[in-house]
Amino acid sequence: MDGVDTSITLTVNGREHRLRIDVRSSLLDVLREDLGLTGSKKGCDQGQCGACTVLLDGRRANACLALAVAQDGAEVTTVEGLADGDALSPLQRAFIERDAFQCGYCTPGQLCSATGMLEEAARGWPSAVTGDLTADPDLDETEIRERMSGNLCRCGAYEGIVAAVKEARA
Amino acid sequence: MNAIGSRSRVEGREKVTGEARYAVEHPVPGAAYAWVVQSTVAKGEITAFDTADAEALPGVLTVLTPDNAPELAPVSDGELAVLQGRKVSYRGQIVAAVVAETLETAREAARLVRVTYAARRHDVRLTPDHPGRYTPDEAEDGPWQARQGDPEDAFRAAPVRIDCTFTTPAEHNNPMEPHATLAAWDGDALTVHDSNQGPSTVRSTLAKVFELDPARVRVISPHIGGGFGSKGTPRPNVVLAAMAARAVGRPVKLAFTRRQMYALTGYRSPTVQRVRLGAAEDGRLTTIIHESFEQSSTVREFAEESTTPTRVMYRAPNRRTAYHLTRLDVPSTSWMRAPGDAPGMFALESAMDELAVVLGLDPIELRVRNEPDGHPEDGRPFSSRNLVACLREGAARFGWSDRDPTPGVRRVGRRLVGTGVAAATYPVLRSPAQATARANADGSYTVRIAAIDLGTGARTALGLIAAETLKADPAQVTVEIGDSDLPRAGLAGGSAGTAGWGTAVVRACEALLSKLNGHVPPEGVEAAADTTEEVKGQGDEYARHSFGAHFAEVEVDVDTGEIRVPRMLGVFATGRIVNAKAARSQFLGGMIMGLGMALMEESVLDEAFGDHLTADLAQYHIPANADVRDLDAVWLDEHDPHVNPMGTKGIGEIGIVGAAAAITNAVHHATGVRFRTLPLTPPRVLPEL
Numbered sequence: 001m002d003g004v005d006t007s008i009t010l011t012v013n014g015r016e017h018r019l020r021i022d023v024r025s026s027l028l029d030v031l032r033e034d035l036g037l038t039g040s041k042k043g044c045d046q047g048q049c050g051a052c053t054v055l056l057d058g059r060r061a062n063a064c065l066a067l068a069v070a071q072d073g074a075e076v077t078t079v080e081g082l083a084d085g086d087a088l089s090p091l092q093r094a095f096i097e098r099d100a101f102q103c104g105y106c107t108p109g110q111l112c113s114a115t116g117m118l119e120e121a122a123r124g125w126p127s128a129v130t131g132d133l134t135a136d137p138d139l140d141e142t143e144i145r146e147r148m149s150g151n152l153c154r155c156g157a158y159e160g161i162v163a164a165v166k167e168a169r170a
Numbered sequence: 171m172n173a174i175g176s177r178s179r180v181e182g183r184e185k186v187t188g189e190a191r192y193a194v195e196h197p198v199p200g201a202a203y204a205w206v207v208q209s210t211v212a213k214g215e216i217t218a219f220d221t222a223d224a225e226a227l228p229g230v231l232t233v234l235t236p237d238n239a240p241e242l243a244p245v246s247d248g249e250l251a252v253l254q255g256r257k258v259s260y261r262g263q264i265v266a267a268v269v270a271e272t273l274e275t276a277r278e279a280a281r282l283v284r285v286t287y288a289a290r291r292h293d294v295r296l297t298p299d300h301p302g303r304y305t306p307d308e309a310e311d312g313p314w315q316a317r318q319g320d321p322e323d324a325f326r327a328a329p330v331r332i333d334c335t336f337t338t339p340a341e342h343n344n345p346m347e348p349h350a351t352l353a354a355w356d357g358d359a360l361t362v363h364d365s366n367q368g369p370s371t372v373r374s375t376l377a378k379v380f381e382l383d384p385a386r387v388r389v390i391s392p393h394i395g396g397g398f399g400s401k402g403t404p405r406p407n408v409v410l411a412a413m414a415a416r417a418v419g420r421p422v423k424l425a426f427t428r429r430q431m432y433a434l435t436g437y438r439s440p441t442v443q444r445v446r447l448g449a450a451e452d453g454r455l456t457t458i459i460h461e462s463f464e465q466s467s468t469v470r471e472f473a474e475e476s477t478t479p480t481r482v483m484y485r486a487p488n489r490r491t492a493y494h495l496t497r498l499d500v501p502s503t504s505w506m507r508a509p510g511d512a513p514g515m516f517a518l519e520s521a522m523d524e525l526a527v528v529l530g531l532d533p534i535e536l537r538v539r540n541e542p543d544g545h546p547e548d549g550r551p552f553s554s555r556n557l558v559a560c561l562r563e564g565a566a567r568f569g570w571s572d573r574d575p576t577p578g579v580r581r582v583g584r585r586l587v588g589t590g591v592a593a594a595t596y597p598v599l600r601s602p603a604q605a606t607a608r609a610n611a612d613g614s615y616t617v618r619i620a621a622i623d624l625g626t627g628a629r630t631a632l633g634l635i636a637a638e639t640l641k642a643d644p645a646q647v648t649v650e651i652g653d654s655d656l657p658r659a660g661l662a663g664g665s666a667g668t669a670g671w672g673t674a675v676v677r678a679c680e681a682l683l684s685k686l687n688g689h690v691p692p693e694g695v696e697a698a699a700d701t702t703e704e705v706k707g708q709g710d711e712y713a714r715h716s717f718g719a720h721f722a723e724v725e726v727d728v729d730t731g732e733i734r735v736p737r738m739l740g741v742f743a744t745g746r747i748v749n750a751k752a753a754r755s756q757f758l759g760g761m762i763m764g765l766g767m768a769l770m771e772e773s774v775l776d777e778a779f780g781d782h783l784t785a786d787l788a789q790y791h792i793p794a795n796a797d798v799r800d801l802d803a804v805w806l807d808e809h810d811p812h813v814n815p816m817g818t819k820g821i822g823e824i825g826i827v828g829a830a831a832a833i834t835n836a837v838h839h840a841t842g843v844r845f846r847t848l849p850l851t852p853p854r855v856l857p858e859l
């Protein structure tokens with residue numbers, strides 16, 4: 001390593017890693033380049049597209065905006081960790097069934113984002129389009145679209161994404 | 171709806187688990203990282219490089235500049251002459267590159283490279299009367315200019331006239347995966363894992379540039395994160411990655427950043443288009459004149475052929491179409507989804523709507539009245555043409571008959587509501603290809619062709635085509651694509667991929683069937699096909715084009731100028747559909763890009779610096795999930811025996827063609843205001859309400 005190095009511990013998809021990292025590295029680059037977990041994508045490297053979305057301590061986050069050095073001790077779930085062995089998660093299955101992707105480059109981010117989003121909704125967190133802030137949000141199409149708008153898809157697979165999220169939740 | 175099949179994508183599992191590897195994600199031990207340095211002036215000469223600080227940084231392997239870069243063999247695309255001189259032709263051009271042990275070091279070292287320029291005054295402003303304007307001799311798609319009758323006289327004599335000028339901005343393709351290459355040399359053999367729209371093309375280009383035997387070059391591209399035309403021509407990344415890998419004697423990964431893409435990977439030219447329509451009182455066109463003014467860089471000539479679709483659309487005895495280029499000190503323009511057709515049909519279909527309003531005629535009826543019997547220029551029959559059927563089908567589905575044509579009268583709360591329609595067209599193209607088909611002893615089949623999957627679902631589509639020819643279950647067919655070592659094939663571009671590859675797959679499967687006698691030996695039976703003769707031999711006795719119709723409903727917020735599109739419908743006549751599931755997605759994707767074109771996509775040129783200001787996704791807006799509401803795409807059951815053995819016409823691009831005009835025509839219906847400059851952002855819309 002050529003910059004200033006430091007050591008951190010990261011638990012990624014349930015597995016603990018002791019890592020020597022460059023303090024300049026983003027979490028995304030550590031995942032992709034150091035751990036070989038290339039499922040998380042780099043669409044912009046500046047927090048504008050959502051392709052790098054992972055679950056960071058259970059919440060969705062843009063891994064390109066997270067400095068790895070600040071994540072010591074964190075638990076990270078990437079797209080590689082969504083399936084249970086060979087069994088795809090309901091969202092993963094629904095994405096295939098509903099044709100919720102074309103090129104697939106935004107897909108890992110969409111999947112991690114949707115996984116985190118369903119959890120947020122289950123906890124009753126409102127979004128910008130939630131009418132009654134005290135009631136449990138009803139995840140209709142408008143809510144899903146709003147909550148998934150941090151993940152851009154240039155192929156325009158939005159209809160399939162919304163349908164897949166609805167189906168996986170049902 | 172009718173199709174050869176409807177299957178989920180065969181690589182779906184890889185894509186939802188993160189196993190699918192894109193270009194630089196391929197695991198290669200010992201790879202180094204390259205990072206480019208871009209020019210900070212738009213025109214001039216480099217007078218000095220100071221690379222000392224960059225080279226002193228631990229972990230830097232080399233700094234490549236025109237002073238030490240190896241000489242490359244010249245090719246026609248000047249963009250590929252990477253680091254071949256000290257001349258700067260646009261802002262953002264690659265002037266140096268750093269190769270280092272890590273991404274972080276490469277990036278920091280690139281910042282430390284100091285370049286001194288003798289800048290010259292640049293010229294980046296496109297105007298229709300620019301003194302440097304010229305008419306290109308030839309373009310990929312036929313003659314630059316077509317003229318029949320006496321269009322200008324007929325215009326002067328016409329009882330009803332429309333004369334309007336439309337302006338469309340520069341637009342960037344923005345595939346989600348930035349252009350990227352992992353290059354490795356083994357002696358004089360070069361292997362690249364590259365993000366592109368045609369591995370055979372990339373291979374022959376690399377062989378030329380590095381003066382290699384094409385057999386010593388391999389291009390591997392199993393998955394591509396979108397391209398939309400921007401990966402259709404090899405880009406500087408693939409040349410530079412190979413150059414850097416040779417310089418350091420190690421594999422090198424080079425991925426452009428999103429921001430770098432705005433200068434280095436092509437974009438759609440801005441256009442200024444003047445459309446004149448002359449008509450009789452009954453709406454029959456007597457003349458059509460469509461001219462377009464566009465830009466090209468000084469490095470690479472490229473024409474956005476915006477007036478080409480007008481040649482096939484409507485009947486008129488007098489007609490003229492022409493486009494003109496001006497070479498400016500700007501980054502190179504190139505293919506973006508439906509090049510020419512997308513901006514051209516925005517202009518023509520907007521003008522048709524204006525004519526319908528002036529005549530007090532329903533816009534669908536106006537189009538029906540001007541439907542030609544054959545090709546409007548030469549009368550050749552169309553191999554199939556179902557524009558009117560698309561308009562009628564769409565009208566029925568959309569509920570068009572209830573529409574009150576009066577503009578600006580439907581208000582719901584703060585919102586003005588309106589609906590609009592526009593036609594679509596795209597040429598049916600095909601390139602030659604080779605393919606092999608093999609019957610295996612276990613009863614399965616393997617089809618091999620250097621096709622590529624940009625997100626179209628090419629593996630799945632070709633599997634369906636092969637299975638149909640072989641009368642086999644698609645699950646029994648494995649399709650191998652995405653590798654230049656496979657039988658040579660053309661690009662995924664011009665909506666021609668499936669047509670060209672599919673023809674070769676059908677012929678290979680037919681050849682295989684004729685070899686099979688019921689028994690497959692352990693080593694299998696293989697047959698090959700080459701469609702060069704067949705494709706070249708196809709005559710032009712028919713005009714071959716797809717058609718479609720777009721319908722849109724809009725809501726315009728009178729307080730903010732914000733436009734939302736609650737409903738969009740596309741109806742397409744594109745021959746036979748291969749995979750219903752993926753086809754629908756592709757049509758919708760095109761329509762969504764058309765929505766972006768209408769309402770938000772705009773690359774703003776900074777005239778002081780000479781490049782695009784809006785160089786990231788926070789400033790260049792593409793549609794997000796919440797921008798898209800009720801969207802539907804359907805197709806007619808169209809049989810065309812004159813295109814290719816499958817009867818397909820290509821569906822990758824027609825979804826964007828005409829979509830923007832349907833939206834802006836709906837905005838006129840909603841507000842009574844005609845907007846002739848795209849996109850319709852709130853700052854443009856609000857002052858007019």
Ligand code: FES
Nearest residue numbers: 043045047050064
């Ligand atoms: S790569 Fe992180 S948001 Fe785009």
Ligand code: FES
Nearest residue numbers: 102104106153155
């Ligand atoms: S599937 Fe291609 S960007 Fe979403």
